[in-house]
Amino acid sequence: MTIVRQNALNTTVNPSVNTPETLAEKRIEAERMHDVLILLQNLINSEEATVKLILDCLYDVGSVNIINQKLRLKPLNRVMKLIARMSKPVFKTLALNWFKKNCPQLITNWLNTQVAFERIQNVPQEIAVEVAELQPYPIPPTENPYQEIKNLRSQVRLLAWISIIAIAVLTVTAIRLN
Structure with a gap:
């Protein structure tokens, strides 16, 4: 058995003890962060048009990037970009509701950590x-590589014939049923 040392990066050191002074500071901090949350909610409600424009820009850039990354075929890529443009109004409605519901709290939490x-x-x-x-997988030594290639070719021919027969049986069955 081997012992491995691993560094933990997320351990925080809190030298303070829960004194009445620190409890009061924590209460004031919580109140001020709640004020930040309310201010962010008011900002989002008063600047709804700006939030819509930001989401619109993010959707344009994000949809094109993800389509280009996931779909390499040009015709399919173009079709998906057209679908993405047509689905934009639905996205804007859903994204605005999600943004209003979640982002003030997410931004407040992030600011608090900062x-x-x-x-x-x-x-x-x-x-x-x-x-x-680990023991490597033993590769059996082949005495004749040409023989191995010949065996593989015969297996491919066998699979091809089995496929042809299966397709013929399926076709005959389909014709009889109709």
Whole structure:
């Protein structure tokens, strides 16, 4: 058995103890972050047109990028881009509702982490890992590579004949049923 050291990056050091002073600071912090949440909600409601334009731009860029990444065939790519343009109004409605519901809280949480200034300390952890030696898959030595190629070709011919027979049986069955 081998012991492997692994660094943990997300351990925070909190030197403060829960004193009445720190509890009051935490309460004030929670109130102020709640104020930030309310201000963000008001901002989104008053600037709804701006949010719609931002979502519109993000949809245009994101839909083209994901279609180009996932679909390499030109005709299919063009068809999907057309479908993406036609589905844009539905996306805008759903995205605006999602944005109003979730983004103020997400932005508030992110801002809170930015102003928390918590110290992160690297603490090595010992993890027991059992290491076993792997044996490579034994490749049988072929005495004659030409013989191996000949065997593979005969197997391909056999599969081709089986496919032809299966298609013929399927065709005959379909004709008889009709």
